[in-house]
Amino acid sequence: MVIEHSELAPSEAAVPGRYWQRLEDGRIQCDLCPRECKLRDGQRGLCFVRAAQDGGMVLTTYGRSSGFCVDPIEKKPLNHFLPGTPVFSFGTAGCNLTCKFCQNWDISKSRQMDRLMDAASPDQIAEAALRAGCRSVAYTYNDPVIFLEYAVDVAEACRKRGLKNVAVTAGYIKPEARAEFFGAMDAVNLDLKGFTENFYHSLCTAHLVDVLETAIYVKHETDAWLELTTLLIPGQNDSDEELQALTAWVKEHLGPNVPLHFSAFHPDFRMQDIPPTPPKTLFRAHRIGREAGLNYVYTGNIHDEATGSTYCPGCGEKLIGRDWYEITQWGIGNAGLGQGGHCTACGTAVAGVFEHAAGRWGRKRQPVRLTRS
Incomplete structure (x- = not known):
């Protein structure tokens, strides 16, 4: 699918895009994601931000964001990656899926580039994250695979400053681009939207197998x-x-040991006729995950400390207590950053990336406005 757009607006930050090929009929094919959009000059792909221009591919949103915010890392959600620490979050606009239930539709489905109010270079983002006291930067709000060139450059600037990189993504990306994108990331929350091809086809116009391959990769x-x-x-x-x-x-x-989060739906976008997910559904999913042999299963978008906390897979001791995004208990012992921890009660290994103590950011959400220097 392509979106007609005869001329890119002068205000848009168009930079050369990667992962495309020229076709015999004069069009170009985008090879970033499995959609393989075929475009003539002036056309955009379904994601709306990758476009054909002057015989090549451009990313039209490089250096522009729909906003910046300091969040708790647990909000991504990531429960086993630097718990309790703040993460500098940002996104752009557009998406390469068409989910009828999108919970961030005003950003991810945006066709208006004026939503991109904040402009910042990769170095500016990394410096702002440091000034805010963050340990990591998250590429989120809309799917970061569609702004791969921008995300990879920001990730490089962050790594030079000792910051970690976090991708929140649906994982709809082709193998060659997959290697570059995820090679720049230190943590990933992958949105597995369902587990049938019919669900992906009818509600997201995508294919389940591509997402499963990304998870395995x-x-x-x-x-x-x-x-x-x-x-x-x-x-x-x-x-x-x-x-x-x-x-x-x-x-x-x-x-x-891969944590699995089951989150509650609320009526939004094109599925406002479906009621919110009842808590009992989340508790049932939590039970099914534990019965399947998964060590770390969580519920999200509801307030339940019992199913939001981390327990030792050996002795069952509560290791990380969570009240919403507040860390209420800490029972992880470890050798230092980047190491999996262990239960302080019985010594059983606990998978994750932990520091000697939990962070204290809590549930605060702090919007940030960047301006050009």
């Missing part, structure tokens, strides 16, 4: 820490059979 071919999130939508992806299949697949292909 991140887990087994990169050094990035991986967690998964599934938004449970009543009547769409919340049956016992689907949840059992999903959790069994995670156990078999990713292992028992």
Whole structure:
């Protein structure tokens, strides 16, 4: 699918894009994601931000953002990556999926570049994150794979300053681009939207297999820490059979130590006729995940400390207590940053990236405005 746009606005930051090829009929094909949009000059891909211009591919949103904010890392959600620390979050506009249930539709479905109010270079973002006291930068709000060139440059600037990089993504990306993008990341929360091809086809116009391949790649071919999130939508992806299949697949292909978050849906975008996810559905999914042999299963978008906390897979001791995004208990012992921890009660290994103590950022959300120097 392409979106007609005869001329790119002068105010847009168009930089050369990667992962495309020229076709015999004069069009170019975008090879960033499995959609393989075929474009003539002046046309944009479905994501709206990658466009054909002067016989090549450009990214039209380089250096521009829909906003910056300091969040708790648990909000991504990441429960086993630097718990309690602040993360500098930003996104751009557009998306390469068409999810009818999108919870950030005003950003990810935006067709208006004037939503991109803040402008910042990679170095400016990294410096702002340092000034804010963050340990990492998150590429989020809309899917960062569509602004790969910008995200990779920001990630490089962050690594030079000792900052970690976090991708919040649906993982709809082709293998060659996958290697560059995830090679720049230190942690990934992958949004596994459902576990049937029909769900992906009818509600996202995408394919499940591409997302599963990305999850396997991140887990087994990169050094990035991986967690998964599934938004449970009543009547769409919340049956016992689907949840059992999903959790069994995670156990078999990713292992028992990849955290899995089940989050509550709220009516939004094009699915406002479906009711919110009842807490009992999340508790049922949590139980199914634990029965499948997953060590770390969580609920999200509800207030329940019991299913939001981390427990030792050996003795069952509560290791990280969480009240919303507040760390209420800490029982992780470890040798230092980048190491998996261990239970201080029984010594069982605990998978993750931990420091000697939890951070104290809590549930604060701090908007940040960047201006050109």
